[in-house]
Amino acid sequence: MSDDAVLWLLGDQLNPDLDALADADEVLLIEAHGFADRKRYHAHKLTLVFSAMRHFRDDLRERGHDVTYVTAPSFGDGLDEFLAARPAADLRLMRPASHGAGERLRELVAARGGSLELLDNELFWTTPADWREWTDEPDREGAGPDAEREPIVAEDGTAERRYRQEDWYRHVRRETGVLMDDEGPVGGEWNYDDLNQETPPDDWEPPERPRFDPDDLTRETHAWVRERFDTWGSDSLDAFAWPVTREEARAALDAFVRDRLPSFGRYEDAMAAGEPFLSHSLLSPAINLGLLDPREPVRAVEEAYGERGVEPGAYDPADDPAGGGSGATTLDAFSEGVESDAGADDGDDGDDAGGTDPAPVPLNAAEGFIRQVIGWREFTRHVYREAMPELASANRLDQSRALPPAYWDGDTDMRCLSEAVGHVREYGYAHHIERLMVLSNVALLYGADPAELNEWFHLGFVDAYHWVTTPNVVAMGSFGTDVLSSKPYAASGSYVNRMSDYCASCPYAVSRTTGEGACPLNALYWDFLAEHEETLRGTGRMGLMYSHLDDKDDSELAAIRERAGAVREMAANGEL
Numbered sequence: 394m395s396d397d398a399v400l401w402l403l404g405d406q407l408n409p410d411l412d413a414l415a416d417a418d419e420v421l422l423i424e425a426h427g428f429a430d431r432k433r434y435h436a437h438k439l440t441l442v443f444s445a446m447r448h449f450r451d452d453l454r455e456r457g458h459d460v461t462y463v464t465a466p467s468f469g470d471g472l473d474e475f476l477a478a479r480p481a482a483d484l485r486l487m488r489p490a491s492h493g494a495g496e497r498l499r500e501l502v503a504a505r506g507g508s509l510e511l512l513d514n515e516l517f518w519t520t521p522a523d524w525r526e527w528t529d530e531p532d533r534e535g536a537g538p539d540a541e542r543e544p545i546v547a548e549d550g551t552a553e554r555r556y557r558q559e560d561w562y563r564h565v566r567r568e569t570g571v572l573m574d575d576e577g578p579v580g581g582e583w584n585y586d587d588l589n590q591e592t593p594p595d596d597w598e599p600p601e602r603p604r605f606d607p608d609d610l611t612r613e614t615h616a617w618v619r620e621r622f623d624t625w626g627s628d629s630l631d632a633f634a635w636p637v638t639r640e641e642a643r644a645a646l647d648a649f650v651r652d653r654l655p656s657f658g659r660y661e662d663a664m665a666a667g668e669p670f671l672s673h674s675l676l677s678p679a680i681n682l683g684l685l686d687p688r689e690p691v692r693a694v695e696e697a698y699g700e701r702g703v704e705p706g707a708y709d710p711a712d713d714p715a716g717g718g719s720g721a722t723t724l725d726a727f728s729e730g731v732e733s734d735a736g737a738d739d740g741d742d743g744d745d746a747g748g749t750d751p752a753p754v755p756l757n758a759a760e761g762f763i764r765q766v767i768g769w770r771e772f773t774r775h776v777y778r779e780a781m782p783e784l785a786s787a788n789r790l791d792q793s794r795a796l797p798p799a800y801w802d803g804d805t806d807m808r809c810l811s812e813a814v815g816h817v818r819e820y821g822y823a824h825h826i827e828r829l830m831v832l833s834n835v836a837l838l839y840g841a842d843p844a845e846l847n848e849w850f851h852l853g854f855v856d857a858y859h860w861v862t863t864p865n866v867v868a869m870g871s872f873g874t875d876v877l878s879s880k881p882y883a884a885s886g887s888y889v890n891r892m893s894d895y896c897a898s899c900p901y902a903v904s905r906t907t908g909e910g911a912c913p914l915n916a917l918y919w920d921f922l923a924e925h926e927e928t929l930r931g932t933g934r935m936g937l938m939y940s941h942l943d944d945k946d947d948s949e950l951a952a953i954r955e956r957a958g959a960v961r962e963m964a965a966n967g968e969l
Contacts, residue, residue, distance in 0.1 A: 399461075399479070401486045401509075404442055405858060407449040407683040409456060409639055411515050413487060419459045421484070422450055423471035426464070429622045432848075436615070436624040437633050437821040438855045444607075444614040444637045445682050451610075452639065469501050476505045484509045487516070490774060490860040492781035516683050517774060518691075518767055519565060524775040527564050528556070545780045545876060550789025552876035556776055559584065562768035571695055571763060579698075580705060584764065585757035588706045589661040592892060597711045599660075599671045600652040604634040605641045625801065626818045626853060635678050635855060642676075642684035649674045649690075650697045651751045656710035658758030662826050664809070664893035669816040672710075673824045674762060677856040680770075691766050698759035705757040713752055765825075773864040776877050785863050786844060787873035790881075790925055794840040798967035800832075800849055805969045807913060808899035809889045810835055821855035826892065833870025834884055838917035839964060843871035880933030883921055886912035907952040913960040913969060920957035923950065 400417035404424070414420070424446055429439055450462045465471035476482060484502055488495045488511045495511045502509040513520060525531070545554050563583055566572060572579045593599075607615065607630050619628050636642040649657075656672040663671060679685045777784065799805040803814040813827040823832065828850070836846045847866040851857045867873040872881035886903040890896040896903040896912070905911035906919065922929065922942050930939050945953070963969040 398483045398485055401484050403489055404446050405490070405682055406487055406516060407445055408516060408686060409452055413485070413512055413515065414458070417458065419461065420453055421475060422446060422460060422462045423468055424462065424464045425466065425468050425471055427466040432852055433623050433625045435626040435821040435853045435855065436618055436628040437626065439618045439622060439624065440611065440615040440633065441635050441637060441678060441855050443618065444611040445684065447610055447614060448638045468498060472501055472505055476507050480506055482507055485512055487512045487514045490514065490858065492777065492859070516686060517771060518569070518687050519771045521778065527561065544783045546783040546787050546874045550787040550874040552874050555875060556877055558768060558772045558877065561772045562764055565767045565771065569767065571691060571767060572760060580756045585705045585760050588757040589658045589761050591659050592663040593660050593665060594711050599656065599668060602634065602670045602675065603645050603648040605636050607633060611637055626821060632819050636684060639684050642679035645676060645679060646685060646690055646693055649676060650693050654694060654697060654758055654762065655708055655752035655754055658755055658761045659710065661761050662892055664826060664895065666812060666894055666898065669820060669823065671824065681856050681858060681861065687766050687770065691763050694759050694762050698754045698756065701751060701754045702759065703753040703755050705755055708753040708755045710752070774860055777860045777864045780876050784867060784874065784876065787867055788843055789873055789875065790928060792840045792871070793842050796836065796841050796845050796849055797839065797964040797969065799964065799969060804967060806900050807969060808895040809893065812895060817853045821853060829870055829882055830884055830888060833866060834882065835914070837871055837881060837883055838914065838921045839961060843867045843873040846871060880935050881929065883918060885918035886914040889914065907956045911956060916953050916956035917960055919945070919953045
């Protein structure tokens with residue numbers, strides 16, 4: 394960089410090992426907080442973002458970087474303050490992930506007499522050029538605001554070009570060599586999802602969630618958030634345990650690979666009452682903040698499989714007391730390792746913490762996690778780039794109902810919904826099946842506006858950013874467009890009953906579709922299919938569902954319609 398060059402890093406680019414930092418003598422961080430004045434975000438999300446930024450500032454300074462940290466209502470105000478003192482500064486910035494943000498920030502800088510160069514974003518494994526090579530399409534994002542472009546998503550939500558995650562996933566595995574050998578994919582199969590759909594037995598307990606007790610800076614930040622902003626969800630620090638530093642993020646990765654990965658795959662799609670985390674990695678907030686490079690968890694899981702790997706499905710955590718429950722390694726048991734080894738370069742990964750050898754890593758667990766990162770996270774980021782801005786407003790099913798009050802207060806007798814919303818309110822988190830098959834599914838069947846549901850996710854989840862939620866919520870969860878999925882992910886109560894223990898303690902009867910006390914999902918599901926038959930019949934793999942709908946006579950359909958109407962009315966009135 395030139396003597397006047399300044400590297401500007403955003404609040405989701407908090408990695409001290411970036412190549413862009415290697416020769417940066419000066420770093421600019423702008424803590425813009427006006428966005429949190431305009432919307433009610435979860436208190437834990439704001440605490441996490443602002444605390445991570447402030448810790449990153451201090452970390453960079455300890456590493457010898459000259460850091461200018463500006464606190465302002467907006468980026469424009471922050472740039473005013475910075476450029477007033479440095480009018481000749483040459484700013485450089487990794488291209489933001491959110492649509493159009495790079496161009497908007499470049500315009501802000503130019504309007505103040507400065508210049509801004511956009512660099513490749515190092516915090517994704519694959520680049521736009523990699524995507525273009527796979528799709529054989531021109532560069533849409535970098536074409537500039539005045540370039541002519543045909544929208545991929547039409548006004549009615551129909552996609553002019555459709556992308557399929559499985560094809561992309563296999564391409565990335567081939568290109569990166571992840572879980573590959575000379576003959577192809579390790580184990581002979583690309584995908585072991587069929588082995589990742591079990592529910593744990595009643596007496597199984599997952600390994601304890603790693604906790605990182607808030608330090609003085611996080612406590613100070615949280616107190617400021619509570620006083621400064623109107624938030625929703627829990628505003629207590631008791632349940633806050635997210636990593637806010639690079640050191641803590643690496644310790645969280647170590648804990649996942651050592652303790653949770655073995656049982657992750659088998660129970661990946663399960664839901665259990667009172668268990669918001671199960672064996673999920675809980676790494677998405679750290680990855681999306683930049684505290685972890687996505688290559689790190691993928692390579693760590695691949696290495697763990699290389700050292701401790703067994704055949705798909707060969708390890709059953711329910712048969713191993715060290716794989717969960719009272720025999721699990723807790724944070725207290727390896728707290729000294731977290732203090733001394735996190736981020737260490739001595740090669741000691743702490744596998745003997747707690748005095749027991751770590752459990753085997755079945756291939757279905759390793760592959761399932763890796764698919765989440767290089768298969769899904771990278772895929773949805775590129776689909777977002779290609780399909781915006783039309784993706785954000787896509788509404789193929791023309792659904793417009795306001796979200797029921799239960800999404801905000803969690804007050805509902807539906808056990809599945811109260812559990813999922815409760816997890817979001819308490820932790821700013823729910824795992825991927827709760828997100829898709831409960832929170833999105835209920836909203837889809839109810840008829841909620843996809844854009845409103847997208848905003849709810851964005852406000853409530855600690856790992857949520859516009860580029861994250863929009864393809865997942867609008868496209869996949871709401872079927873606002875078929876750009877990345879061929880059918881809606883709609884399900885009745887039978888799916889929830891199969892994948893959870895919620896229905897056993899729910900006052901609604903999952904075995905019934907109509908009448909008072911029947912599971913709301915059942916009537917909503919069949920009514921949803923009937924209402925959108927013209928759009929959905931013949932779509933993707935919907936033929937079997939509609940064959941079952943065809944078996945219902947007029948009187949049964951009328952009863953379903955009546956029950957669905959009653960359910961929607963109760964939900965809208967906060968009485969469900």
